[in-house]
Structure formats: structure tokens, C-alpha cells
Amino acid sequence: MHQRQVDEMTTVRAGVVPTQRAALYSVLGILATVAVCGSFVVSFGVHRVFTGLLAGAVVGVALLAALFTRDAVVLTDYAIYRRKPWTMSSISWDRVVAGRFTLDERARWSLALDLSGGDEPHGELVLLSIPPVVRPVAGAYDLRKRDQVTEIRAILRRKRIPVTVLPQIAGALQEHWQIAPPAH
Template sequence: MAMVRAGVVPGRRMAVYAVAGLAVVGVVCAGTVGVFGLNRVFTGLFFGGAVAIALLFALFGRDGVELTEDRIVRRTPWGSSTLGWDRVVAGRFALGEKGRWSLALDLNDGSEPHHELVLLSIPPVTAPISGAYDMRKREQVNEIRNILRQKKIPVTILPEIADALQRHWKIAPPTR
């Protein structure tokens, strides 16, 4: 079984990444203007934007969750933690924040009764696949569903979500 990448970047961390990107633009632009003069403001903005985009790709690329045969790895740009599959109590596909659908794992943590690990957050499915984003999200749902099925982890899904996934994305509802 291959590794499955998932994960949702929380809003606060996304804001930190955005601030870091803007800071990089400012520093590179100021450095360019300081070395070459005021006539190079747009050059500094251009190179600052290019460096900021590279930084954002690196930050967002490192941030996520990897589901493997042996373990679950949560990664951030500054570290990672590993969870065993034995800590997963169940999975659920339900309504998340801001009307989005959320696919999450409920974890049994020693200190807390349950902890949630959000694997996927997608807008509600209301039509057949219409682009690359829809296709990738459908693949992720199928990959996560397959690994949870192999691990024999029960998944609950709201009936309206199951119906929409079956009707529009041709994903059959989970079987027991």
C-alpha cells in the first residue's frame, strides 16, 4: 500500500505563513533598493515575490499528514510527530466549519478522551467532477477510504454527504 497525503493547514498557521511571505517580500525589496538605489523598487518587489512564493511552496509542502501502512505522521515545517493506528478510534465524514465537509479521525489520547485529526476539508459536492481540483479531492477521499477500510476502522458518514458522493462522484457508501 502506498503512502496517502492528506491534512488541512489550520487558519492560524496559514496566517503565519502569509505574514512570513510578506516579510520576505519586504526584506528582499528593501535589500535590493538599499544596494541598487530607489530606481530598483519594482525589481526588488519582483524578486521578493519570487522568493516569497518559493517559501510558501516549501512551507505548505511540508505541512500535512501522511498515512502509511505502519503509522500516521503529522508534519509541520518545524517538526513532526508519529501516531500509531491503534490510537484511531473511528473516522467520520461530517459537516465542518464554514459549511465545508470534513473527513477526520477520532484519536484516543492518553490525556484527553478524544482528539480530532482532520485529514480533508472540501466544499460540498453538488455536481459531477468538473476539474483537476475535484478529481484530486475525489482521489484523496478514495485513498483515505481504502486505507481506513484496510485498517478496519469504522467510518461514519452523514446520509446527505454519502448521497452526494455517490450521485456526483460515483463513490459508493461505506459498507459494514
């Protein structure tokens, strides 16, 4: 399926960029900044180093934004698409066994799908990893994460995917973000 077709469907963006890929993207952003700054210094002399740094920072940030934006999991009514800057693969909803909202190894809340078959590590696809919710929505980050939880929950409900939520997570989501616990 072409990228334009994926974007035109009803979609929910999710996904967690693994630490190794985030480090690679950061290195690429720094290299882009250094390359542009170096080009300015070579072309215009040492007195243009600050102009080079500014131009390099703009290019580096733009590159980082492009890489992190492209690296995502997109849930549609037809399939789950895992996008990376250089590839896109799809996972059929038939492979999704269940979902779970639990604590991960870093004490963050992790919303993941358990998958049957395939090449995913441990047969799971992590959709969201957020710090524990301990207060009402306090800014844009909290609002976006609350919206993501709501959107992911809605599509999983439509697909009739059972989701297990730890009681302390369900309680905090209901108390602070007004997200009702899943119906059984």
C-alpha cells in the first residue's frame, strides 16, 4: 500500500522509537549540523562560524524532526503499519492476540500488543510508553498522550482486541485523565 493511501485512512499514530535508533538519529542530526557549519566556515571564513552554527542547527533539527516523525506505528482499520524512515511493513490485525497496559522495565507505563508469529521481539509491538500519570493534564505532552491512549483504546475496542490493564494504571487514568476503565 502506498504512503498516500495509508495517510488517507482513519489512522492512529503510536509507536516507541528504540534507544539505539534514537541514538542513530541524534548522531545524524549532529553530523548534519557539523557538516553545514563546516561548509559555512570553509566557504565564508571563520568569522561566519555562528551563522554556520545557526544554519546547521536548523538543518539538524529539521532532519531529526523528519526522522522521528517518520518512525511510527500507524494503526488503521485494515492493518497495522510499522514505519521507519527507510521502510514500511504491515501487520495483519489477525495476528494480534491481546493488548496490555503494564509497567515496563524502566517503570514507565507501556501499552503493547501481543502478536502471534512474525519477527517482532518477544512477539510484541509497543504502541506507547509514558511516565506514570500522577496529576491531571498539565500541558501539551500530557494532552497528546491522553489523546493517544483514547484513540488506541477506541481502535482496539472496534477490533475487539482484549486489553489487560493493571489496576493502578486503570485507577490513575480514571482519576487524573478521566479515562474510564475498559468494559469487560
